[in-house]
Amino acid sequence: MIALAADPLDPGAALSRLAESCPGAGAIVSFVGLVRGEAGAVTGLELDHHPRITLKAIEAIAAEARARFDLIDLAIVHRHGRLKPGEPIVFVAAAAAHRRIAFQAADYLMDRLKTEAPFWKREHGPAGARWIEPRLSDHDDRARWDAKEDENARH
Amino acid sequence: VNILYFGRLADAAATSAEEVTPPEGIRSLNALRAWLGRDRPALAAALADGNVRAAVNDEIAPGDRPLASGDEIAFLPPASGG
Numbered sequence: 001m002i003a004l005a006a007d008p009l010d011p012g013a014a015l016s017r018l019a020e021s022c023p024g025a026g027a028i029v030s031f032v033g034l035v036r037g038e039a040g041a042v043t044g045l046e047l048d049h050h051p052r053i054t055l056k057a058i059e060a061i062a063a064e065a066r067a068r069f070d071l072i073d074l075a076i077v078h079r080h081g082r083l084k085p086g087e088p089i090v091f092v093a094a095a096a097a098h099r100r101i102a103f104q105a106a107d108y109l110m111d112r113l114k115t116e117a118p119f120w121k122r123e124h125g126p127a128g129a130r131w132i133e134p135r136l137s138d139h140d141d142r143a144r145w146d147a148k149e150d151e152n153a154r155h
Numbered sequence: 156v157n158i159l160y161f162g163r164l165a166d167a168a169a170t171s172a173e174e175v176t177p178p179e180g181i182r183s184l185n186a187l188r189a190w191l192g193r194d195r196p197a198l199a200a201a202l203a204d205g206n207v208r209a210a211v212n213d214e215i216a217p218g219d220r221p222l223a224s225g226d227e228i229a230f231l232p233p234a235s236g237g
Contacts, residue, residue, distance in 0.1 A: 117237030120162025
């Protein structure tokens, strides 16, 4: 399931749904990203998105993960709108026959989402609000997978 | 045409969406970009940034893309990621 959610995200429910939809899986790895409060410097995070362009981009990332890893199924739920520190912002899960592939796929999905999912984020805090620019460290994480192409092909 | 502004562009335009009727001579995406900023300096500066991409009816389009009545144009600054 790939979804954009305006309402609070329930990672437990999303994980249960995926587990029910793939009874043959031997492993499911899930990841929950939370809004960081940065020790009080951030009181809220706002995510702007395009309902169709953003969804299509996430679906394309999911399709590439399916092509790259031998997955039984995967799930991505991404929040948009206004969030508070500590709230889940993204849920990713990968189901496979064995754990290694599931771990790798979840890691891959997050690195792709962090760099390529078209969201525009604005941090709110005591000092006011500011739009967030793309992070270079996220792009370094993303680039790891380009070098891994051959390695993964062998698994 | 219907215009959508995302991220910091919505601040520059002071709206996230607007319906506009460009004059006869405005036929391409580039011409529309220039025209939209004509009396909004903050928006003009934001739209002049080459990193701001435009999508016509949900597809990223080049500046010479001709426009038709009823098109939806989205202006997209560099995204912050997920």
